[in-house]
Every structure is written in C-alpha cells, then in structure tokens.
Amino acid sequence: MSHLDPERLALVAVGEPLTDAEQEHVATCDVCSIELAELEHTVAVGRSTMTLGELETPPERVWDRILDEVRSPQPAASEVGAPAPAGSPPPSAAPADAPPVADEQPKRRGGLRGGRMLFALAASIAAVLAIVGVWSFVRAPQSVEIASATLAAFPDHPGAAGTAQVIELSDGERTLTVNVEDFDESDGFREVWLITADASALVSLGELDGKKGTFVVPADVDLRDYVLVDISQEPLDGDPTHSGDSIVRGQLEFS
Ligand SMILES: [Zn+2]
Structure with missing residues (x-):
C-alpha cells in the first residue's frame, strides 16, 4: 500500500475512522503516522479556536514551511523572495486560499513530499474550517x-x-x-x-x-x-x- 492520500489523512484527522488496511499502514509507516499526528494537532487547534471565534496564528514553523513551498518554484521573483519578518505572516497568505501549487508543479524542488505536506496542510485547515464547526453539531453515527x-x-x-x-x-x-x-x-x-x-x-x-x-x-x-x-x-x-x-x-x- 502506498502512503495515505493527504485528503484522506485530513479527514481522518477530523474524526473519520481508519480502515483496517489504513490502520495497518499507519502503524508501520513513520511518514504517514507523523503526518497524521501533525494534522490531528492542527485539528485540535482548529477545534479550540472555533469556540474562541477567531483563528490563532499558526506556529512559526508552519508559516516557514508554507513560505518555503511558495517561494521555491520562483527563485527570481524578488517580491516573494524577501523573508517575512518573524511573527508577522502576510495576511494574504491564508493557506485555504493558497493555489494548489503542489498539483501544478509536482517535480519542482522540494519534491513530492513537500508538495504533499503543503497540500495536506491546506486541505486540513480548509477541512477544519469547513467541517469542524458543523461536525460537532451533526455528529450522527454513520x-x-x-x-x-x-x-x-x-x-x-x-x-x-x-x-x-x-x-x-x-x-x-x-x-x-x-x-x-x-x-x-x-x-x-x-x-x-x-x-x-x-x-x-x-x-x-x-x-x-x-x-x-x-x-x-x-x-x-x-x-x-x-x-x-x-x-x-x-x-x-x-x-x-x-x-x-x-x-x-x-x-x-x-x-
Ligand atoms: Zn505511509
């Protein structure tokens, strides 16, 4: 079995059960288990902020990773290349709005793994925003x-x-x-x-x-x-x- 689909991991992170095969894979795959743990953390943050009514600033390392991903395909674009001052991520760089860079340039520097991470992050945050709020209210067993x-x-x-x-x-x-x-x-x-x-x-x-x-x-x-x-x-x-x-x-x- 190949690594779990990032979208699938995002859904698992917000509460969908793993199938037996997926569970078996995650149990033996460091890549997927770490990714899932990170997504679950993101979901936990998402859930806690839902009750506060506003989003927290993501950890610095998350922004760094997103910025790295966004910059890497365009090394010549100086306006993107300037490092953002620490602690003030650009407000326009909301991950849910980020274009699917990973899909368009799967072979660029950073590789599939980086693309997966970016997509998983965007997907998970979007999923959290879209689903979590509703999820807790409509959580009927499937x-x-x-x-x-x-x-x-x-x-x-x-x-x-x-x-x-x-x-x-x-x-x-x-x-x-x-x-x-x-x-x-x-x-x-x-x-x-x-x-x-x-x-x-x-x-x-x-x-x-x-x-x-x-x-x-x-x-x-x-x-x-x-x-x-x-x-x-x-x-x-x-x-x-x-x-x-x-x-x-x-x-x-x-x-
Ligand atoms: Zn895996």
Missing part, C-alpha cells in the same frame, strides 16, 4: 445498509411476508431490522433467527414484539455464513430451541 433480504412465507403461514435489512454502524456494530406483515399473532411469540445456508447452525437474535423489530447481530456471527433470516412461531413451552414452525424466511443479499 450507518450503511450492508445486506437485505425478502422474507417469504412457509406453507403453514400463507400470506405472511417480510423484509430484513442489516445496517452497519460506524463503530462496526451491525443491526438486523425485520418487518413482517400478515401473519397470525396468535398464541406464543415470534422469534428472529440467523441460520447458516445448510441449516447446520443457528443463532437467536431475540423475540419479535409486533411486526417490526431491530436486533443487534452478535459480533462473532459471520453473516456470510449465517445468511438466512428466519422468523418462527414459538410456543410458550420454555424451550429455547427453534420450534421448527417458521413463518417466513429469506436469504441475505449483500450490497
């Missing part, structure tokens, strides 16, 4: 549907039908939501199961109260094995095993 199933009736329960959706939350937890229609809510109760394709193993997710329910899928259950969603009619006999009386069943299709 969830995505990873599988779904259509549940078909068993002969003993004609007319029954249902659907199932598996949602994965940003923290990796998976939930199964089932909807069932047109079944006889008679004696006993309904129970939701995940069953392997060859029916050699099954796991109960819990009792279905009413026609809709959401259940946490145990972390150790591999849905590629437990592909069948089953809702059974269970008698009140104290027996925790499947009654054998399925109402609907369907196979998960992965997104």
